[in-house]
Amino acid sequence: MNIDWKSLHTAAIGAMRNAYAPYSKFPVGAAASTTDGRTVVGCNVENISFGLTLCAECSVVSALHTAGGGRLAALVCVDSRGEILMPCGRCRQLLYEHGGPEMRIAVSDGSIPLSELLPRAFGPGDFAAGQQQPG
Numbered sequence: 001m002n003i004d005w006k007s008l009h010t011a012a013i014g015a016m017r018n019a020y021a022p023y024s025k026f027p028v029g030a031a032a033s034t035t036d037g038r039t040v041v042g043c044n045v046e047n048i049s050f051g052l053t054l055c056a057e058c059s060v061v062s063a064l065h066t067a068g069g070g071r072l073a074a075l076v077c078v079d080s081r082g083e084i085l086m087p088c089g090r091c092r093q094l095l096y097e098h099g100g101p102e103m104r105i106a107v108s109d110g111s112i113p114l115s116e117l118l119p120r121a122f123g124p125g126d127f128a129a130g131q132q133q134p135g
């Protein structure tokens, strides 16, 4: 699949400008491309109860489903300077659910599959396999 990384980067910067980050003063923006060619964006939304903060990637996942769902193909995450930021551990798991191991994540010198950021991941397939049958 052909990803327009430049447009995704621009969209991530636009989203970052809407971040609500009064506590950390660390605005983050993310933009993802869906497998059917749509773009979904998100920014971090902090809370005075710090642990409740929503990361930008979390907002991307919400935007994906708000827009009707689908699968994520590629993501760019940026900091206030527009520099590439790597998704935190929790966000790697969130992205895995909606993009799978082949989803591409922008790094400073290109992109890598999500499987490199979350190797040997626990995913929906494992859950189905280990679930007990009724009765």
Ligand code: THU
Binding pocket: 021, 024, 026, 027, 028, 043, 044, 045, 046, 053, 054, 055, 056, 057, 086, 087, 088, 091
């Ligand atoms: N943050 C994100 O939005 N995404 C990440 O992957 C890393 C961290 C946000 C959370 C918090 O609002 C701020 O960056 C500082 O940690």
